[in-house]
Amino acid sequence: MTFQCPSCGKGGFKDDVAVARHMSQPRSGCSTWLQDLICSHSESDMDDEPVSTNTMDDGPHTIPDIETGGFGDWDEMFGGSSSERQAYEERTPTRNSEVIDSYPDCARSYGRGYTFLDVFNSDENSRHRATNPYYPFSGQKDWEVGSWLLRSGLSMGKIDSFLSLDMIKTLPLSFHSAKELRGRAEMLPSGPRWMSQVVPTAHPTKSPIVLYWRDPLDCISGLLNHPAFHDHLDFTPRRVYSTAQRLCRVYSEWMTSDDAWNMQSALPRGATLLGTILSSDKTNISTMTGDRVAHPLLISLANIGMSTRLKSSSNAFVLTALLPVPKFIYKKKRMRGVLEDRLIHECLDIVLRPLKLAAREGVMLSDPVGHTTTLSQLDIARSKADPNDIEIFFCEAQKFRLNGVNAPFWMDWVLSDPSHFLTPEFLHLIHREFYDHDAKWLICAVGDTEIDFRFSVLQAVTGFRHFHGGISKLKQVTGRTQRDIQRSIVAVSADAIPSAVMTAVRALMDFRYLVQSPIIDDILLARISTALDHFHANKDAIIEGGFRRGQRGGVIENWYIPKLELMQSIVPSIRNTGVPLQWTADTTEHAHIMEIKSPARSSNNNNYDPQICRHLDRADKCRRFDLAMSLLDNVPDSGQQDPDDDEKDENVDFDVDDDRDIPADLLTTMKHPGHSRPITNYFGIAKVLQHREVGTVPVPVRSFVVERTAFHLTYDPSIRNISVDDAAIKFGLPDLRPAIADFLRREATHGRDHIHTIGGARRAGPTASLPFDKLQVWFKLRVQDTDFHDASIIRPAQTLNCAPPSDPWTCGRYDTVIINNEARYLWPEDGLRGHTIGQIRLIMRAVGKSGTNWSWKDHFLVYVHRFDIVPQSSGADDREPSMQLHLLKRAKRSNGTWVGDVIPVTQLRAPVNLVPRFGASADNRLTPYNSMEHASQFWLNRYWDKNVYFPLSM
Template sequence: MHNSNNHLHANFNNDFNPIDNDFGVAEGSLEERYEGAGMCYSEDGQTFLDLFDADEFAEYRNENLFYPFTSKEEWEIADFLLHSPLSMAAIDMFLKLPLIQKLHLSFSNARELRSRAEMLPSRPSWKCQIIPSTHPTKYPIRLFWRDPIECLESLFSNPLFHDKLDFIPRRVYSTAAHLVRVYSEWMTGDAAWEMQTRFPRGATVLGTILSSDKTNITTMTGARLAHPLLLGLANICMHTHTKLSSKAFLLTALLPIPKYLYPHQQMQGVLEDRLIHECLSIVLKPLMKAAEVGIMMSDPVGNIRHCFTPLAAYIINTPEAAMLACFEALHHWHKEFFDHDCQWCLVAVGASELNFWFSILQLVTGYHHFAGRILKLKQVTGRGHHDIQHYIIGLISGAAPCRFVIAIHALMEVQYLAQSPAPDDDLLESIDQALLTFHQNKDIIMTLGARMGAKKPIENWHIPKLEFLQSITSGTRNICRHLDRDEKLRRFAIATTLKSHPTYHDPNDMPGDVPEEEDEGAINCDEQEQDDLRTALLEEMNQTRVTMNYFSKARQIVAARDGAISYPPRTFIAGGTAIHLNYNPSHTGVSIDDVATNFNILGLHIALSEFLLRDGIQEEGC
């Protein structure tokens, strides 16, 4: 058997000889790989496109790939409308516009549009189950869920993840002497390695990630609440599954939170917790069975693997009792900073003073500018918390007691170090040391009365989000949302894009077998183009905000003009600094005297005179 973990291609060979040791170590290598893990047993599995072609309406797509829509253009209109925030009434009004009616669309209202969307290939499907209760509730208890194994198979066979999956546990080191471990992907942690030892040789460990949070799912029918349960795959590379646009987490269940008709509030909480556990037992039963005995699954290229599905992480909201082997940075780290660290700073320095300092910060390209001051911020997201963190230490330094600054700086150090994409043992020790520094200096926060409640100071450190910081390093070593229609639209877009591309070839239409004398290691050009298409499609669907590289832009300007740049240049390099001048200034109507005084530029008058003089000379030369 030949197994290539990087590209997921494998050739089945009955002459495979087992190796006796538990892991393979090449001399001088920077990593140890668990030998015999993630084997492929056949290439006859069903791929994403195989399932797409097995749909009940597949025969209609032989002539019209975009059925039940009449054309690619009609599908694009439907996809836009179904993803838009427009109500059904607004869509009806849009479709009745004379210009739109001239398009002769196959649907004339929102109801018909949605009925066509329901005809798109879908997998897995949703089901509803009534949960009986011995205690009266305002409404029947309904559990909406879908098979977690089908959800996991959907993630596992997604063609967009064809080169983003990792199947082999490994120990990575910073040097060939194997002294310092490096932790990046889940497969580089001890948890994946230890899990692999529990399963038969050749098994593929699919680390399952579960995530839930209490959220309001509708305000239309009594503001009912539910815990959405999301399922993810730890084998997907971190850079991909941390992007929301990658859709690397599937909504697997809506765990009900009923309104119990019970007089005691505390008892209602107990009943809700018991119901959540009951529903989790129902939903996760197939997953637990697969973790025990395994299940055969197909990867993105159709290789069949013997898969086991142990729980790698369970991400839950703080009030829900515990977090198992995982720490969710966006919700906990940034929220902990804004709810606690930032509030302590406001008390220690003075709210009005710190607020004023934020408002007069120099505007820097790429950084958020708080012109309206931070006390006026509403509905602050994790991005806003992160933006405030950029400035907080610099603003409180010299204004707050030294030990207070040290304590806040230590917490900031923990948060920044913990976001490293490839932490090693040295970095984890630095995180522990930063936490120790905070604890050694945190008493100053109490002394200043900075830990404030609604009306008076709080004299304890019962802060769950702060306590969870203690589990960062241990959690890192163990492991280093969304509904049906959206998923159908996304899967349909993926399939039609792949199949309509000129380089797509249906494997079932390929004539003959590969000649025996063909080199097994040779790269198939069609196969490589298919891989490139899937990779490009994933990158296109995961578009994110790009940071402008002004060094590169300045060099491109110079190269394009053969060094002759019109004066004055708007983007240029001065020594080790790239400078980009805004077309529209951030401050207007300001006198030169005020600018020179406010920004302490004593030679501004002289510099401007020289600039204008040189600019006049340049114009005369033209």
């Protein structure tokens, strides 16, 4: 993930501190922007009438002025007027024909607000920082050493040991022990303060119940005034339509949903709507110490743009509470669960009370919204049983499928409806459901040995996991593993299961991929509903085949699957709250590591919660201090980075970018959601190279862009010099020379802009004369494309392999790709129209003879074999009816040889995955190194990549 300057738009910054350092450069216009922003707040019109809100005295607050000022003051710091608030909408990528109706007269500003620096300088030590900005440290260098030690993860004893070194003692440090260092850290300006209280219970527990929490309003204010989110906040509800006729709604961010519009309409004119995101899930503190569990409650803002909020490095989710994990003393286990559920709701009510007050009073609502149906059902249960008699009350609650909680935390929260705010979550509802059910059905239907063999012989794809041992006996299956299995399981299972079973599973897979789209319109909603309907129409075949089984192997003859039932709520939820992708738990699961597990490792393994709170408080103080010093004094980044928790998977064939040939000043990297490793931006590199003076960069340029695809070849070829005939032998291409000759003839006839096709009669003979004798050859090509839904998002580059036979790749390693063969069609907008599938067999550049003028001597060519689509007698668009996948076969000439031709590299568009058609039983002679060469037919696997799924589904 990279951060962007809110003033000039420059990207590539690794964190908010780097942004602040850039903005504070004295020669930068961005520093003027920052000063103007500060001055605009200090000189704002004091005659403006401040917002009128009721004071909420619900516990200790750090800054009373913010508390009494209400949300209006906090919002003011982000623009000063409703027209400026709508700038986010203008920056939001939209398709050309989209029409936007914005909610009128919302998100007004009321008086002067508080910037990050205003809050920072409101503590008791601000007077000392007037003379020494680094107080309580002696200066910048003193702070840098202290900051590094505080965030290093070293224990108190190791810090003392470090400070006792003779060389360190010679440094003029303001602290000489770990205790003194932590004491100074406690004097730094604080963010939201941690509080604790004992929660009394009517039933005994093994230990007292202690709740640790921070005021959620303070947490929200910290997100609102954080400089990193300045250009990523959205305060304007809107309705987006695909055309000017306004017949088809488009849903994406929360602000495009019906709920945001309806909530805004319930607020007074000019009010600002803030959407609070709460995420809570128990997490194991350590995998080695047994019953060590924490229950964090994370908070974020739906107003922060989805693409920013979902990046774990943006720290858009903050910990607002550590909910207790009680152990009730009660004879019935089920009733212990009911008591635990009640306690959680009681604690949530305590923590979230400031938000409820803000919703009811801070936005000046005249009347609360009426109760929901669930509350009416609770009233009936209360009339028949005393909630304190938990066993009888639970029996009455079960009649309405309720869990026995008599006072849910949201019952007095205005504008709240659990059927709306409990949004679908992909990690459990979509991916876990797949592994627990769909995958098990297919393993049972195909056979565990057969399906494991099929997975094991698939050709490995660089950068993706390969299941060498199959999938039936996997241990510790993560969400990432579940997604990796989804990529291939439909095509792998082909021909081995009944067609009705395949139709049902394929329909659920389509449903799964469609709902993960970041932009969903009414047309796509209809496709989502249709996919789910197709599953239900064919699901009986799964039970009839005996493929739905329990843990003991017995056939289950019902469909009591809660996750499956919840899928029917996804379409209404999209209309109510926007696309489900923004509510994924992937980001919060990563936040558990940073907010819970990492602090717990530095504890003494006893009484975790208070130690976690103290650790997070110190870390937050250090981050805030770093950011403030960068804003004020142009302090260099302390170099503190979050540890990379991504462990290398031995089953993934990683291909780290070989950027040694790229000058350091050209190397542009970024972070991408879901990828912890920085990626190289070849689009940026190619753009820079275009503007370099002739002679300053090597020619031909190895990084270049065509439409929405960027290409990169290493400066040094894999083979520096080889004759055409030797290359033909090495790569098994007997018609290489005539193929090159035919390419040159087409280029001479039609010009450089001609789009070459693959196939047709071979004109040149095997001894055709060429204007060159030697070739340079590459075994790898890096291809980078943009997101299907948003061309401004650059995806990680992928590697296309094209290596000759070697051990263990005795048949060579050749990847498949989508190729453009008609100029009027574009990828990915037009799908497969005007495109074909090919296997690259040689990547080359001609080494021209001295004195020979040939226009292609400074460009790159590829030799590719073509695949043809096998027509289907009953299937739309030549797709196999039950799988809805294209079946391919190698194109052959009349003499039986594979059809191949030479084309420019610039006609390649995107990598594509093919899966061999195994038939009813796979050939046991297949291996991952020969399956692509010996199979006669292949499935065009659209499920391999979500970015390819949509164009291949057209």
